[in-house]
Amino acid sequence: MKISDASRISGVSARSLRHYEDEGLIVPGRFSNGFRDYCQSTIDRVLVIRSLLESGLPVRLIRDVLPRLADGPDVGTDAVCAEFLHEVQSYRDRLAARIAVLSDQQAALDAYLREARRTALR
Incomplete structure (x- = not known):
């Protein structure tokens, strides 16, 4: 899906999605024309990122832990x-x-x- 759709579905602005990409938090696919292509697993990851950011955690810590978290928006202590x-x-x-x-x-x-x-x- 395009960035506008990903923004609408996730509730995260397109600007924030680009920032997450710049910070190495997400890696969306690319269409042949170079536009970003967001799949559902990337949207799920965005929801986890947003939840962690809203908790006040710094991007550095989120970047370090993301590979260790279970996929999906529900972050449980058993997954960490x-x-x-x-x-x-x-x-x-x-x-x-x-x-x-x-x-x-x-x-x-x-x-x-x-x-x-x-x-x-x-």
Whole structure:
């Protein structure tokens, strides 16, 4: 199917499909005129990619794990190796640490604003 059909069926923009290809996440076939040709297995892979991206995983990690995932849009832990789960946990831990730092910064700014408002009202 053409890129417009693949976009409609997958719910992913044509631009994103081209980006996935540029990143080496998918490899669509080609028609004789050079246009991309998307088969159902590529669409299934796009759905997995979209799900992983929406989870916040970086493209690098997705590119590394895609060969180890089962085909299809349902990604179960039984289809994923322990190394990938470790990578996801590590990524999640780094994200949690960043959130903690941002929360501390937000609290400091809130305290500053409270004090500044109290001083301005005097």
